[in-house]
Amino acid sequence: MIDLSSISLVTLFASILVASTPILLAATGEMIVEKSGVLNLGVEGMMIIGAVCGFIGAVKTGSPLVGAIVGMTGGAILSLVFAVITQYLLGNQVASGLALTLFGLGLASLLGTEFTGIRPPPMPKLDIPILSDLPVIGEILFIHDPILYVGLILPPVLWWFFRASRTGLIVRAVGENHEAAHAIGYNVRMIRVTAIMVGGGCAGLGGAYLSLVRVPQWTEGMTAGAGWIALAIVVFASWKPWRVLLGAWLFGGLSLLQLNLQAAGVAIGVEYLSMSPYIATILVLILLSSRRYRHQAQAPSCLGKSFHPTL
Amino acid sequence: MILTVIAGGTLFTLMGKNPLEAIRVIFLDPIFNDTVASYTRPQILVKAAPLVMIALGLSYGFRANIWNIGAEGQYIIGALAGASVGLALYPSEAFWLLPLMGLAGIVGGLVWALIPALLKIYFRTNEILVSLMLVYVAINLLSGLVTGILRSPIGFNFPESRSFHALASTHNDELIAGTGMHFGVFFMLGLVIFCYWILKRHIFGFQVTLSGQAPRAAKFAGINPNLMIVLCLGISGSLAGLAGLLEVTGPAGKLTTTFPVGYGFTAIIVAFLGRLHPLGILLAGLLMAITYIGGELAQFMIGLPAAAILVFQGMLLFFLLATDILVNFRMRWNTQSKNRSRIARPS
Numbered sequence: 001m002i003d004l005s006s007i008s009l010v011t012l013f014a015s016i017l018v019a020s021t022p023i024l025l026a027a028t029g030e031m032i033v034e035k036s037g038v039l040n041l042g043v044e045g046m047m048i049i050g051a052v053c054g055f056i057g058a059v060k061t062g063s064p065l066v067g068a069i070v071g072m073t074g075g076a077i078l079s080l081v082f083a084v085i086t087q088y089l090l091g092n093q094v095a096s097g098l099a100l101t102l103f104g105l106g107l108a109s110l111l112g113t114e115f116t117g118i119r120p121p122p123m124p125k126l127d128i129p130i131l132s133d134l135p136v137i138g139e140i141l142f143i144h145d146p147i148l149y150v151g152l153i154l155p156p157v158l159w160w161f162f163r164a165s166r167t168g169l170i171v172r173a174v175g176e177n178h179e180a181a182h183a184i185g186y187n188v189r190m191i192r193v194t195a196i197m198v199g200g201g202c203a204g205l206g207g208a209y210l211s212l213v214r215v216p217q218w219t220e221g222m223t224a225g226a227g228w229i230a231l232a233i234v235v236f237a238s239w240k241p242w243r244v245l246l247g248a249w250l251f252g253g254l255s256l257l258q259l260n261l262q263a264a265g266v267a268i269g270v271e272y273l274s275m276s277p278y279i280a281t282i283l284v285l286i287l288l289s290s291r292r293y294r295h296q297a298q299a300p301s302c303l304g305k306s307f308h309p310t311l
Numbered sequence: 312m313i314l315t316v317i318a319g320g321t322l323f324t325l326m327g328k329n330p331l332e333a334i335r336v337i338f339l340d341p342i343f344n345d346t347v348a349s350y351t352r353p354q355i356l357v358k359a360a361p362l363v364m365i366a367l368g369l370s371y372g373f374r375a376n377i378w379n380i381g382a383e384g385q386y387i388i389g390a391l392a393g394a395s396v397g398l399a400l401y402p403s404e405a406f407w408l409l410p411l412m413g414l415a416g417i418v419g420g421l422v423w424a425l426i427p428a429l430l431k432i433y434f435r436t437n438e439i440l441v442s443l444m445l446v447y448v449a450i451n452l453l454s455g456l457v458t459g460i461l462r463s464p465i466g467f468n469f470p471e472s473r474s475f476h477a478l479a480s481t482h483n484d485e486l487i488a489g490t491g492m493h494f495g496v497f498f499m500l501g502l503v504i505f506c507y508w509i510l511k512r513h514i515f516g517f518q519v520t521l522s523g524q525a526p527r528a529a530k531f532a533g534i535n536p537n538l539m540i541v542l543c544l545g546i547s548g549s550l551a552g553l554a555g556l557l558e559v560t561g562p563a564g565k566l567t568t569t570f571p572v573g574y575g576f577t578a579i580i581v582a583f584l585g586r587l588h589p590l591g592i593l594l595a596g597l598l599m600a601i602t603y604i605g606g607e608l609a610q611f612m613i614g615l616p617a618a619a620i621l622v623f624q625g626m627l628l629f630f631l632l633a634t635d636i637l638v639n640f641r642m643r644w645n646t647q648s649k650n651r652s653r654i655a656r657p658s
Contacts, residue, residue, distance in 0.1 A: 041439065085629065094378055094439070095583055095628075102576060103625025110622055225447050232440050271455030278444040278451075285436045 012256065020252025021151045022047070022206040022214060026230035027237070027244045028154045029202025034234060035162060036195035037175035039303055041097025042082055044227025045104020046200045047207035050075040052108040054208025055115055055218045068147055068208045075204015076197045078104055083196040087189045101227070109220045116218055147209050154202075155241040162241070171195060175303070203227065225278065232281045236288055247284075254280055355600045357562060360499045361386070361554040363596035365578035367506050368547030370587040375523040377543045381427065381442025382551045383575025384449035385420040389552020390559040391453055392419025394566050413556055420552015421545055423449065428544040432537045438544065446575070454568040494557065499593075502550075506589040519543065551575060580628045599624065 026043050033040050054071025058064045082100045085091040161168040171191060174181045178188045210226065211218050229251055237243030258273045365382045372379045379385075393416030400408060427441040510516035522529040522539050530536065554574070559566055581599050585591030606620035 081629065098380065098579055099625055099628040102580065103622060103629065106619075106621025106623075106625050110619055225444070228440065228443050232444075235437060235440070271451040271458070275448045275451045278447040281444050282430070282436075282441050285440060286430060286434045 012260070016249060016253045016256055017148060017152075018214060018252075019256045020248040021148050022210040023226055023230045023233060023251055024151045024245065024248035025147075025154070025206030025209065026203040026227055027233040027248055028151075028158060028241065029199035029206070030230055030234050031237070031239060031241065031244055032158065032171070032202070033195050033199035034239060034303055035175050036171050036192050037178060037303055038086065038192050038196055039093050039097065040079065040082055040100070040196060040199060041094060041231065042079070042100025042104065042227075043203050043230050044223055044225070045101035045108075046075040046078050046203035047104075047210070047227045047230075048108040048221070048223045049078045049104045050204025050207030051211040051222060052112040052115070052207075052218060053204065055211040056111065058208075058212055059115060059118060064212050065146070067212055068205060071208025071211075072201045072205040075207065076201040078107075079196050079200025079203070080193075082200075083193040087192055087196075105221065112218050112220065116220070119217065145213055147205065147213065150205070151209075152245075155245040158241040203230070206230070229277065229281055232285060236284055238288070250284075251277060251280070354604055355597060356496045356499075358600035358603050359593075359596040360496045361558050361574045362578050362581050362599055363499045363593055364502060364554040365547070365551045365575060366581035366585065366592045366596060367502055367589060368550035369578060369582045370506075370585070370589070370592060371519050372543035372547050373523075373582055374587050375519045375539050375543050376526070377540055378439045379424065379427070379442050379544050379547045380439050380579065381424070381444075381446045381575070382547060382578055383573065384442065384446035385423045385548040385551035386555035386558075386575045387446075387449040387453050388423040388555070389416040389420035390555030390566065391449075391456065392416055392422075392552070393556035394559050395456075397560070409560065412560065413553060416552045416556025417549045418552070420548040420550070420555065422548075423552070424544045424548020425541065428541050431540055438540075442544075453566065457566050457568055494561075498553075498557075499596075503589045503593045510589060515542075551578075577624065580624055583628060584631055 026047055030040065030043050050071035053074030054067045056067075057070025058067025061067065078100065081103075082096055085096045086093050158168075162172055170181070170186055173184075174186060174188050174191045181191075182188050206226075207223060210222065215222065233244055233247035233251065236247045255277045258276050261273055365386065369379055369382060393412040396415040397408065397412045423445060424442070426445060427436070427438040430436040430441055431438045510520075518529065518532075518534050519539065521532065522534055522536065526536065529539075558574075577599055581592055581595045584595035584598070585593070602620055602624060606623075609620075
């Protein structure tokens with residue numbers, strides 16, 4: 001029997017926000033990286049490293065916020081490996097990104113062996129006096145933890161950053177035409193390395209959120225493709241911050257709906273429901289990509305190209 | 312390689328294991344240790360077979376800049392499709408059953424790989440993302456079917472299919488007694504030679520390389536880029552599917568939820584480690600197989616966790632990519648050119 005009444009709308013929306021935060025953080029991070037003209041396919045690896053580092057940090061110190069910072073640092077350090085290989089040693093970005101994912105998955109399960117099955121210290125919820133008490137809106141929006149708000153603030157900040165700030169425009173210039181940016185005198189490599197590390201930090205934070213708040217537990221391979229979905233969201237969003245937010249909510253909602261349907265006892269096998277986010281990703285990619293030229297024009301034109309300063 | 316061994320040694324030291332012993336167990340014992348080598352030597356070939364088969368298929372795509380990351384999914388679907396045929400005809404004893412299952416495996420992998428290919432052609436979707444998403448779909452499909460209609464009626468409700476070893480007609484048996492070396496091992500060796508010939512002597516090998524290095528020139532030379540996408544993804548999918556089927560009827564024996572062990576992903580490392588060259592891939596596949604076997608040995612001999620091997624394999628790929636610069640560029644320690652560049656750059 002399907003009992004849809006067990007799904008309450010208010011809690012559903014509140015949990016959509018929670019469910020979408022990991023992919024939202026990872027996707028915004030990757031958007032920054034791609035804006036600078038680098039394609040880092042290692043999001044999954046950085047996320048899982050962030051998840052395990054954040055978890056260990058939180059358990060060891062007892063403070064989930066320290067854990068989140070440790071996770072962020074972990075992701076950033078891992079992405080530094082990618083940055084050195086692709087920027088200074090001019091390795092192939094696609095292959096290096098894949099290597100980063102494989103390496104990250106291995107390293108994470110190695111680090112996490114002792115930590116399976118432990119519960120992390122709970123993340124404190126921000127309790128804003130008046131706002132939290134509002135009916136409906138208060139229950140949806142204002143009962144969450146600080147990291148979730150970081151995720152929510154990022155898209156508008158980035159929208160402003162890439163549109164109006166000097167640094168943001170330089171990053172975009174590097175992504176659109178690295179030769180020209182180099183000729184004007186910007187340090188292409190440094191800018192890209194910084195962007196990669198910021199992206200790594202965001203992915204790491206997203207991973208830490210997954211293991212500290214969303215699940216909250218450490219299990220091997222717990223990201224289960226979230227990093228790849230984040231990559232798909234960047235394409236889905238055609239490199240626009242607002243649409244990243246929208247995309248993350250969409251996928252967060254979908255994965256949640258699937259869990260709720262499972263709990264409500266729908267007569268389809270659990271495995272077939274678990275497929276749905278991945279199939280939805282493919283469908284969304286089809287829908288978006290078929291509007292060919294508009295979509296192609298949005299991608300930074302130096303995306304995935306190695307830069308080698310000659311002269 | 313040497314850098315990886317050094318870095319790996321450091322890693323093992325950090326974990327409190329004797330680095331030299333760990334490396335000896337992983338790399339040398341599978342080949343030279345008297346007590347285990349008679350078992351592990353042929354096992355290396357058995358492990359290498361799926362890796363090399365998948366990697367050979369992938370190498371065409373990687374050469375042509377077509378990135379099939381979903382070999383793992385094609386491998387699973389190949390095994391699933393082939394196994395379904397076998398189970399549907401149970402308990403047939405016909406001699407043509409195993410070849411038919413092989414064919415089904417190839418078709419299964421092919422179909423799964425053609426999804427990203429056709430989507431790329433008609434909708435310009437990114438084949439990396441689509442093929443990867445299909446891996447997760449395949450994993451879920453496998454566990455859905457194994458706990459559903461493919462579950463063995465005599466298996467006490469365990470999520471597994473009937474054993475393919477029970478009937479001679481579905482058993483991909485060892486061809487040399489006592490070694491475990493099945494048809495796939497010999498097929499792999501033949502395939503290496505065949506791929507080498509294609510790459511060096513046949514026009515298709517040239518076309519693939521050309522479309523990867525100079526897509527515009529390839530277009531002018533009359534090479535249909537869409538055809539290349541279909542061929543590259545199709546070849547890798549079919550080989551991955553066949554590898555999956557051979558694995559499920561051979562070493563694995565039956566479909567279980569733990570059947571996929573990541574050969575499809577390791578094969579990506581193998582393809583790059585072998586520099587996309589058939590002979591290189593054979594050597595890289597053997598090396599990876601050694602690290603698998605050695606890793607298993609290290610697990611029970613010195614208690615090294617299984618994940619350490621994964622890290623080790625990742626590092627191998629990193630160092631390979633990093634040292635690519637020495638192959639692609641010639642290093643010059645020249646202060647003069649540095650000075651010149653400083654002058655040329657407007658400040």
